[in-house]
């Protein structure tokens with residue numbers, strides 16, 4: 281208990297912490313809570329599962345208890361599930377305050393959210409897209425007086441990845457006061473440090489854990505080198521092995537696309553594995569239900585896209601399997617961070633094909649350690665290979681009979697409309713770009729072909745000259 285009071289936190293907060301089993305501050309809490317309580321902006325970069333959420337929730341609650349009003353704090357986070365998780369921490373730790381929170385995420389009823397916002401909750405936890413929509417369309421609430429702005433997974437919010445938050449972020453930053461405390465947290469802040477400094481301008485306090493290795497010590501990191509065609513058989517074999525060898529087990533599997541996620545889930549269920557999928561093509565209610573069932577161990581396997589890669593705190597996860605090697609080391613760090621949290625042990629296994637070896641090298645360079653090979657009896661895998669591949673193909677055919685691809689197309693169109701673009705015009709533009717690309721490729725190939733022909737002709741000419749010289753020499757030589 282001594283630890284937290286030394287940081288300047290009140291006894292009621294320390295009592296709340298102990299109810300969650302938080303007895304001693306973790307390094308990120310120890311280092312970031314005092315400057316936040318002093319009123320400084322803060323950027324905290326610490327490993328996955330090291331307690332970054334409480335590092336900002338605790339000092340905010342302390343400040344809120346001293347001068348309570350709504351809306352006091354705005355937390356932005358990249359995914360809907362993460363918003364609910366953060367809200368839960370605020371709720372539990374802030375219970376004695378009678379804390380009112382409000383979650384503003386996409387996929388949920390906008391009118392109900394607008395009503396909740398108008399009731400001036402103390403804390404708003406939001407994904408940028410939906411909050412920006414509310415700011416654009418409603419004048420029944422204001423975030424002009426907030427004291428705290430938190431960007432959780434701050435580097436992701438600034439990235440222009442497949443979901444680009446930057447425009448929405450701009451709208452939000454224009455709606456919050458310049459006089460505020462800004463707190464930025466992530467396990468991977470360093471790449472976006474300069475951009476982050478433009479958001480946290482109040483002489484930010486920057487803290488980064490000093491350890492050389494960027495993943496947690498308790499995490500056993502392995503790889504299996506597999507040909508693409510036998511990947512699924514390896515996956516099924518690995519799951520079977522964990523099921524056979526462990527009483528209490530729970531696995532998260534990451535895939536690169538919604539479709540693969542869906543197909544693999546169907547396939548695992550064909551093999552009677554207790555699995556459930558989580559990806560952005562699912563309805564929000566299904567997403568929450570899937571996560572809740574996995575958290576409560578009704579399902580032991582969660583198969584997900586990178587929508588679940590960051591922040592989710594599910595202590596029971598013992599193993600993370602990367603069905604594809606992540607293209608960016610940062611994504612790898614967050615994915616494998618879903619296990620071995622808060623001092624627990626865990627294992628991460630990455631399936632690597634011959635085409636992904638350079639990606640593994642990039643990951644190893646970033647995390648500053650080598651992955652070890654996970655030994656598997658190949659003969660065991662070969663026994664199930666045909667059955668697994670046939671089952672997968674059957675699942676693919678089943679999925680083709682549904683409107684999955686169509687839905688994807690509709691979602692894409694919806695997204696473009698939300699971004700203020702005309703989907704048909706965009707399709708035309710894309711087709712034109714494709715055409716130009718093809719023409720360029722053809723032109724390049726044509727040039728390469730011409731150059732090659734020239735080179736060959738040159739070689740032929742040289743050889744001919746050489747031959748002629750030799751023939752002349754031979755003719756001149758005495759018989």
Ligand SMILES: Nc1ncnc2c1ncn2[C@@H]1O[C@H](COP(=O)(O)OP(=O)(O)OP(=O)(O)O)[C@@H](O)[C@H]1O
Nearest residue numbers: 302304305306328329330331332333467591593622
């Ligand atoms: N001081 C502490 N002692 C023990 N457990 C803690 C402490 N602080 C937080 N925890 C617990 O550790 C777990 C991980 O915390 P949290 O989700 O905040 O990690 P994180 O650093 O935000 O991870 P990520 O980078 O993956 O988002 C949670 O279950 C939390 O309740």
